[in-house]
Amino acid sequence: MRKAKSPAAADNGIDEALVTSAAEERVSVATQWQLMWWRFRKHRLAMISGVVILAFYLVAIFADFLAYADPQSTEAFRSLIAPQPIHFFDEGRFSPHVFALIGKRDPRTFKRVYEPDPEQKVPLRFFAEGYEYKFLGIFRTNRHLIGVDGGNAEELIFLLGTDQLGRDLWSRLMIACRLSLTIGLAGVTLSLVLGVLLGGISGLYGGAIDTLIQRVIEILRSIPTIPLWMGLAAAMPRDWGVVQVYFAITVILSLIGWTDLARVVRGRFLALREEDFVLAAELAGVSQMRIILRHMAPSFLSHIIAATTLALPNMIISETALSFLGLGLRPPAVSWGVLLQDAQNIQTVALSPWLLSAALPVVVVILAFNFLGDGLRDAADPYG
Amino acid sequence: MADQIARANGQPPMLTVEGLKTYFFTDEGTVRAVDGASFEVQAGKTVGIVGESGCGKSVTALSILRIVERPGRIVAGQILLRRPNAKAPVDLALLEAEGAEIRAIRGGEIALVFQEPMTSFSPHYTIGNQIVETIQLHQDVGKEEARNRTIELLRMVGIPNPERRIDEYPFELSGGLRQRMMIAMALSCNPKILIADEPTTALDVTTQAQILDLLRDIQQRTQMSVIIITHDMGVIAEMTDDVIVMYLGRVVESGPVDEIFHQPKHPYTQALLRSIPSIFAEPRTKLPTIAGSIPHPHNRPTGCPFHPRCAEAMPGICDRHEPRLRPISEAHFASCFLYHEPEAAPPS
Amino acid sequence: MRMVVPLLEVRNLQRFFPIRKGLLRRIVGQVRAVDDISFHINKGETLSLVGESGCGKTTTARCILRALKPTSGEVLFQTAEGEVVDTAELPKAALKPFRHQMQMIFQDPFSSLNPRMTVFDIVAEPLLASGVKSREQRRRRVEELLELVRLRPEFMQRFPHAFSGGQRQRIGIARALALNPSLIVADEPVSALDVSVQAQILNLMLDLQDELGLTYLFVAHDLSVVKHISDRVAVMYVGKIVEIAETKTLFKAPKHPYTEALLSAVPKPDPRRRSERIVLQGEVADPAHPPSGCYFHPRCAHAIDRCKTETPSLEEIQPGQFVSCHRAREISLNGVEAQGNGMTIG
Numbered sequence A: 001m002r003k004a005k006s007p008a009a010a011d012n013g014i015d016e017a018l019v020t021s022a023a024e025e026r027v028s029v030a031t032q033w034q035l036m037w038w039r040f041r042k043h044r045l046a047m048i049s050g051v052v053i054l055a056f057y058l059v060a061i062f063a064d065f066l067a068y069a070d071p072q073s074t075e076a077f078r079s080l081i082a083p084q085p086i087h088f089f090d091e092g093r094f095s096p097h098v099f100a101l102i103g104k105r106d107p108r109t110f111k112r113v114y115e116p117d118p119e120q121k122v123p124l125r126f127f128a129e130g131y132e133y134k135f136l137g138i139f140r141t142n143r144h145l146i147g148v149d150g151g152n153a154e155e156l157i158f159l160l161g162t163d164q165l166g167r168d169l170w171s172r173l174m175i176a177c178r179l180s181l182t183i184g185l186a187g188v189t190l191s192l193v194l195g196v197l198l199g200g201i202s203g204l205y206g207g208a209i210d211t212l213i214q215r216v217i218e219i220l221r222s223i224p225t226i227p228l229w230m231g232l233a234a235a236m237p238r239d240w241g242v243v244q245v246y247f248a249i250t251v252i253l254s255l256i257g258w259t260d261l262a263r264v265v266r267g268r269f270l271a272l273r274e275e276d277f278v279l280a281a282e283l284a285g286v287s288q289m290r291i292i293l294r295h296m297a298p299s300f301l302s303h304i305i306a307a308t309t310l311a312l313p314n315m316i317i318s319e320t321a322l323s324f325l326g327l328g329l330r331p332p333a334v335s336w337g338v339l340l341q342d343a344q345n346i347q348t349v350a351l352s353p354w355l356l357s358a359a360l361p362v363v364v365v366i367l368a369f370n371f372l373g374d375g376l377r378d379a380a381d382p383y384g
Numbered sequence B: 001m002a003d004q005i006a007r008a009n010g011q012p013p014m015l016t017v018e019g020l021k022t023y024f025f026t027d028e029g030t031v032r033a034v035d036g037a038s039f040e041v042q043a044g045k046t047v048g049i050v051g052e053s054g055c056g057k058s059v060t061a062l063s064i065l066r067i068v069e070r071p072g073r074i075v076a077g078q079i080l081l082r083r084p085n086a087k088a089p090v091d092l093a094l095l096e097a098e099g100a101e102i103r104a105i106r107g108g109e110i111a112l113v114f115q116e117p118m119t120s121f122s123p124h125y126t127i128g129n130q131i132v133e134t135i136q137l138h139q140d141v142g143k144e145e146a147r148n149r150t151i152e153l154l155r156m157v158g159i160p161n162p163e164r165r166i167d168e169y170p171f172e173l174s175g176g177l178r179q180r181m182m183i184a185m186a187l188s189c190n191p192k193i194l195i196a197d198e199p200t201t202a203l204d205v206t207t208q209a210q211i212l213d214l215l216r217d218i219q220q221r222t223q224m225s226v227i228i229i230t231h232d233m234g235v236i237a238e239m240t241d242d243v244i245v246m247y248l249g250r251v252v253e254s255g256p257v258d259e260i261f262h263q264p265k266h267p268y269t270q271a272l273l274r275s276i277p278s279i280f281a282e283p284r285t286k287l288p289t290i291a292g293s294i295p296h297p298h299n300r301p302t303g304c305p306f307h308p309r310c311a312e313a314m315p316g317i318c319d320r321h322e323p324r325l326r327p328i329s330e331a332h333f334a335s336c337f338l339y340h341e342p343e344a345a346p347p348s
Numbered sequence C: 001m002r003m004v005v006p007l008l009e010v011r012n013l014q015r016f017f018p019i020r021k022g023l024l025r026r027i028v029g030q031v032r033a034v035d036d037i038s039f040h041i042n043k044g045e046t047l048s049l050v051g052e053s054g055c056g057k058t059t060t061a062r063c064i065l066r067a068l069k070p071t072s073g074e075v076l077f078q079t080a081e082g083e084v085v086d087t088a089e090l091p092k093a094a095l096k097p098f099r100h101q102m103q104m105i106f107q108d109p110f111s112s113l114n115p116r117m118t119v120f121d122i123v124a125e126p127l128l129a130s131g132v133k134s135r136e137q138r139r140r141r142v143e144e145l146l147e148l149v150r151l152r153p154e155f156m157q158r159f160p161h162a163f164s165g166g167q168r169q170r171i172g173i174a175r176a177l178a179l180n181p182s183l184i185v186a187d188e189p190v191s192a193l194d195v196s197v198q199a200q201i202l203n204l205m206l207d208l209q210d211e212l213g214l215t216y217l218f219v220a221h222d223l224s225v226v227k228h229i230s231d232r233v234a235v236m237y238v239g240k241i242v243e244i245a246e247t248k249t250l251f252k253a254p255k256h257p258y259t260e261a262l263l264s265a266v267p268k269p270d271p272r273r274r275s276e277r278i279v280l281q282g283e284v285a286d287p288a289h290p291p292s293g294c295y296f297h298p299r300c301a302h303a304i305d306r307c308k309t310e311t312p313s314l315e316e317i318q319p320g321q322f323v324s325c326h327r328a329r330e331i332s333l334n335g336v337e338a339q340g341n342g343m344t345i346g
């Protein structure tokens, strides 16, 4: 049979079977998102980073639950206590506990020092009662992940030590996580919307409106951010709280922060407008709206997701840096930047290095966001 | 095979490629880009390598120069370069890819002209600078001397006003001029072998004719060996002495150009020649075609790589055994079971 | 026997692109991409447009389809209803009722199919746009179309990346045929394909023309391909048509020196025919600054003083052969003889 089939004859019949394996068949009918997911999965670091970021946002949601001490309660008595290790086993049985601390005065320096007393074990309880808070701002509860039975957790547990004013660092870190990870989100979202919208209009219509938007972008990009920030901070109503002021500023700044994304979107539109498949759709009489939504948008949606992922760490770094410099959030707000501001004094840091612990989540979350963004960007164009 | 030809001509070939295998180890699987290619290049002759896209022509060239990029690697075979006054040939496949020896050969004894002239020049330096640098890299001459030699070269490849053009940037030149510059750069160190990978594919017919003329002219003047890589049978017929036909990483047929065009032996060569549109054809005539399309590189057929598309395929033989490149006549080789018996055991 | 009714007539078509410079994007000059060309295509025939890159073939094709608005000139198209409309003049909205009667096949089999849509969605999109609401109806039509281009309908749910260049080109053809067009503008449809696949697509196009009575405007730079597919050929040089004739006449007895040079430059696939070629000196003129008189004169071996000052016009030298050269009647030029495939095999 095969011998009889001349090569010329095959051309007149149906095209030859594509000899495909099951695996190839799977790839052949895979959608853009499936292909992206397969490609993303290969990026180990990005996968891990994704999980890390998810964990961080879970912490942000359950911050009060994970804290055990009221982050604002000060007590000069408990100033600068060193981190306290947890002991998980007691005489071979699982029974997590910490040693109680005995405060003494150093006979030579007259400084207060705390020493663990192995005889006095403070057993830890899970889902214990503690200070009262509103979970997600909705319902009141006083349950916390850990606590002590009967006693006051604030006086007995110091997982990461305390600061100069005697506030528990672990609890403050949990609460800071919430503010630092979320305060910029509104700004980023607004930038995103503006960027896509204005970039889209610019790329799609071209001509005078494009020139106008491009000039606006150039002007906005030449504005120095920090002086503007300071000016805005001074101009905010006096009776606003620090968090409100900060939030307002991020939103205002997002009004100039959309330019990068707008350029990307405009570029994609310009490139896509030249694609043959767009011309083909036009010739077939497909409406302008459908061409944009069905034919053009899907091919840069993924890029926008990646761009956003790379914008989020910027927002976190800005908060940390500005607050550290005293320009952003200030106490009584609790953010990573504020916590690090406490660690500004070299002497304190030398004696109480645990005050620097807020730096670790900043580094981890920024790296994770960047790895995730890279992974998404690589996966974003499965046809590239 | 190499020895047979050598004896026939009484003179050993300049370059012998024997059983070359270059694979790419990608995430999706191993791409056997070149899978046992054997051929040779005689001194002062033009050899054409022809085949459809993806058959391994460029990778063969890159392998000879040892510039195959990761994840690609030469996994087997010899690339023997014979120098006039050396006793034993050097095996380029064994040299260290970044070593001094291969770097001296690359651009010195063997030069390469790429398909896309724009990407072969750095956009940030003038063409003159880049050629001067190449000359100084391989030869011990001063800057002034190198510059004069560059102007001479540009004149030789037919660039008008070389004194002015030498200081232009690549983007200021048309495709044809850029390709001439590329050739000038390749010639700057008097290579013994010039490899031209699709030197005219990006060019228009009239410019193509100019560049082909130039190559032929230079070949006759310098008596170097030229390897022309192309998918265009017309270029092969116009330019070459010997032809190597490749399919899926293998040499399926090789021989003198006249025999390849007038007595092709391998079914693929025959079908390819029949299927090319010819300027001599009657208008509005259908062309005989080759069924199907080139298999995906991960999905290489067993046995003879051409068997799913071959009109003469013999079931039970061609799909089980791998044919070997065997002599048909003195200098004409084909890899097909129509011309030799399969070996007893199917090769693993 | 084909009917001789022009389906498309192009008259004095011009398309210029402004050259802008400086901050204010002021217009400092013009690229005369298509500069006053006229031709017609009869129903059911194939006219090829050949020339070197940048000579204005794509621009002409896009002006005809109104993907570009012509600077001036007429594009007269006979609609299926028998009316003759000037698509160059009409506003875009007025084009809608018959625009689907002209469709395009693209050069690049990769960028012409949206990688994010399945074959079904790609081929059914024109149907949807023309108001075929029922999915079942669309599916049946897509099946029919895929079979027409010799593809298996089972592959409908696949994405373009699963297909080879030749198969993608077939999908593009199926999409172009979806709305039963009468004119197909094919812009270099086989240039990006492998040699063995080129022949398959050319044959398919010839078959479809016979089956469906299609009319082709076939844009190409490869004269061998052109010879196989076309009834008539128009040769372009720097935005102008320099010669139009029946394929056989043009290849055998070209009357314009540029046509002769093009024919002679094609590498002939036969080592026994290595001939002395006419190698044109210099480069194609820049359409932003074309030479005076005949645009070809700086490269023409037959140029006389008159060629430098006076622009020749397209004249009918003999029935059906139009040439734009002052000396078309006096010089004798060489073509290529048709001789089967030009090869003896086996």
Ligand SMILES: Nc1ncnc2c1ncn2[C@@H]1O[C@H](COP(=O)(O)OP(=O)(O)OP(=O)(O)O)[C@@H](O)[C@H]1O
Pocket (backbone or CB within 6 Å): B024, B026, B031, B032, B033, B034, B051, B052, B053, B054, B055, B056, B057, B058, B059, B060, B069, B070, B071, B072, B231, B297
């Ligand atoms: N960097 C790479 N990574 C993976 N595979 C590669 C790489 N370079 C080449 N290949 C594969 O090697 C095979 C041969 O490629 P090569 O470029 O030599 O083909 P070619 O004959 O020159 O084709 P063309 O005419 O398209 O240039 C192809 O299957 C190609 O996909």
Ligand SMILES: Nc1ncnc2c1ncn2[C@@H]1O[C@H](COP(=O)(O)OP(=O)(O)O)[C@@H](O)[C@H]1O
Pocket (backbone or CB within 6 Å): C017, C031, C032, C033, C051, C052, C053, C054, C055, C056, C057, C058, C059, C060, C287
């Ligand atoms: N959008 C454009 N803007 C400016 N010049 C253009 C544009 N499109 C085409 N051209 C110019 O018009 C001429 C003809 O182009 P084109 O029709 O694309 O050539 P071809 O299809 O024959 O390769 C070229 O010089 C090209 O640079």
Ligand code: SF4
Pocket (backbone or CB within 6 Å): B266, B267, B268, B304, B305, B306, B307, B308, B310, B311, B312, B313, B314, B318, B323, B335, B336, B337, B338
């Ligand atoms: S070995 Fe068999 S399949 Fe391969 S080319 Fe020869 S006849 Fe065809």
Ligand code: SF4
Pocket (backbone or CB within 6 Å): C256, C257, C258, C294, C295, C296, C297, C298, C300, C301, C302, C303, C304, C307, C312, C324, C325, C326, C327, C328
């Ligand atoms: S008009 Fe003159 S220059 Fe132009 S093609 Fe004819 S002979 Fe040559």
Ligand SMILES: [Mg+2]
Pocket (backbone or CB within 6 Å): B057, B058, B197, B198
């Ligand atoms: Mg190549």
Ligand SMILES: [Mg+2]
Pocket (backbone or CB within 6 Å): C057, C058
């Ligand atoms: Mg074009």
